[in-house]
Amino acid sequence: MVIVDMVERLGGIAEGDTVTVRLVRAGDVAAVRNWCLRTGNTLLRADEAEAVVRRGRAPDPVAELAPHRRPGTRLWLYTNFDCNLACDYCCVRSSPQADRRALGVDRIARLAGEAPDAGVAELLLTGGEPFLLYDLDQIVATCTAALPTTLLTNGMLFRGRRLDLLRRLPRDRLRLQISVDSATPDRHDLHRGAGSWARALAGIRVALDEGFTVRVAATLVRADATEEAELRDFLDALGIARDDQILRPVAKRGFAADGVLTSVDTLVPEVTVTADGVYWHPVGADDADQLVTRDLFPLRSAVERVLEIFKTYRAGADAAARTFPCA
Numbered sequence: 001m002v003i004v005d006m007v008e009r010l011g012g013i014a015e016g017d018t019v020t021v022r023l024v025r026a027g028d029v030a031a032v033r034n035w036c037l038r039t040g041n042t043l044l045r046a047d048e049a050e051a052v053v054r055r056g057r058a059p060d061p062v063a064e065l066a067p068h069r070r071p072g073t074r075l076w077l078y079t080n081f082d083c084n085l086a087c088d089y090c091c092v093r094s095s096p097q098a099d100r101r102a103l104g105v106d107r108i109a110r111l112a113g114e115a116p117d118a119g120v121a122e123l124l125l126t127g128g129e130p131f132l133l134y135d136l137d138q139i140v141a142t143c144t145a146a147l148p149t150t151l152l153t154n155g156m157l158f159r160g161r162r163l164d165l166l167r168r169l170p171r172d173r174l175r176l177q178i179s180v181d182s183a184t185p186d187r188h189d190l191h192r193g194a195g196s197w198a199r200a201l202a203g204i205r206v207a208l209d210e211g212f213t214v215r216v217a218a219t220l221v222r223a224d225a226t227e228e229a230e231l232r233d234f235l236d237a238l239g240i241a242r243d244d245q246i247l248r249p250v251a252k253r254g255f256a257a258d259g260v261l262t263s264v265d266t267l268v269p270e271v272t273v274t275a276d277g278v279y280w281h282p283v284g285a286d287d288a289d290q291l292v293t294r295d296l297f298p299l300r301s302a303v304e305r306v307l308e309i310f311k312t313y314r315a316g317a318d319a320a321a322r323t324f325p326c327a
């Protein structure tokens, strides 16, 4: 029924316009996604209740990306999967109880060394919480020696030995990305744990005082325009440049019970390496459907494999768009 409803309504709108269809059964999202792929229409967004579909193909998402975000130019490295927090939407199920599954400094050094030849222009280190690793300074040094590097952290551990660790990190070619979800503690702490907002804020101030470039990323759970504007004003006042303010919705992966549905065939890839293999994207980088290969080396082969699969998806969608412009 959902397909019939969608076909009727898409037939009455212009190319580029959208319809929202109600989803009733468990398989409806997959049905809508497959139908869109076959017919050259575009599934823009879906959750368990509804799907938003654009009539016709969306503009080429890769052409719209800045050069530094094109597939293959960024390499994500999961340093570890354990974390001092257990956020209820964590896309890779990190927590204090999660197995560490560390990539380790030797493999990271090899990946960083191979990255420029594989076409990579930027490294991003993430977890879990990387500051749980006492050799993080070696890991970061080996990455920044190869390429500009961004290090993601919840910013809560900059005390004692870990503050010393932070101080040993290079300022050059390194940017810290710290998570803050709201302008006030309530929303952030609701999903990340009591007191976590205040400690993240303290971490941002320490990092800025220590001379690091800081980017702030917010995961938004049903935020409205007012909350987003409040958060932007708050980050402006903290001295975080607008280009360094990343606001994104929750993805329905890992611990998240709700959120934007992502799949390999609808997601522009960002090559991601974990201790377990090479994955399509950092969001859901421990889910089997995202696994591209267990072989981490040579990195160039893994990157080429991801780009080849992506090209196949794009070519298939383009062919469908030519054959079936609409329903």
Ligand code: SF4
Residues within 6 Å of the ligand: 083, 084, 085, 086, 087, 089, 090, 091, 092, 093, 094, 095, 127, 128, 129, 154, 192
């Ligand atoms: S979202 Fe980040 S801070 Fe929260 S549990 Fe996952 S890795 Fe840790």
